[in-house]
Amino acid sequence: MRTDILSSLESITRVRGVRGAMIVSAEEGLVIAESSMEGIDGAAVAALTAGVVARLARATEAAGRTAPAFVHLRAHGGGLMAVPGQGDLMVVAVTDPEVNVGLVRLELRRAAEHIA
């Protein structure tokens, strides 16, 4: 595993409230790399997140808008954030409910630029 990819993911998981981060193949919905995903089914998160982001992209494109640059899914028990990167890659973070969304978003964008 490339150390720069892992260090990008660790920058995300260092943010308080982030339970894990991963790089996902957006088209196939498969995990490329992950960090601190204890207790989380990474394969399921990757597959389902890629599916949601792909459908959102299609919905926004159908509405005449560009594909989303940032996706934030909020639930009672926590949240999920995704930033599509260049090509087929996507950076995903699984978070607690109380998390600094702006900071996580910043780190996700940095990671997405880094892996491009």
Added chain:
Amino acid sequence: MRVIEPWVAEPLQRFLAESSARVVLLTTASGQVVAQHGFTRALDVMSASALGAAIMASTEELGRLTASGASRSLSHQGPSRGLFLAGFDLPQGRWIGLVVYDRDSSLGLVRLFFDRLVKELRVVAPTETPAREVLAADFENELNASLRSLFGR
């Protein structure tokens, strides 16, 4: 969707809804078609069943030769459609699942929900039917019999 074994219907229906797969074929290793969705011609089911069984047999043998173990699944990504093929064990013996998906789904989603399908089948599968040895001579007979049941010919 058409099924020969009624206990397969509910888990398979759930798999189809969750994975958005376009085509699904469940067969036994001996060539009996257990369920299918998305095929309109018996000939296509016959070909897919025979090819799926042959591919699984080849990859399992390759796994033995290279000491990488028996193949659990394999996938092929085409320009617009993907193919997922997996073998799994039930009390009835070894079964093979063939799934075709397009851009409404992904390999990750198909793998995720196929694993759940297998778990559900293991729960609902009747246990009184013993697994039996697969003989080459049985393959064609069982395939033809199941196609007659599925397509009424």
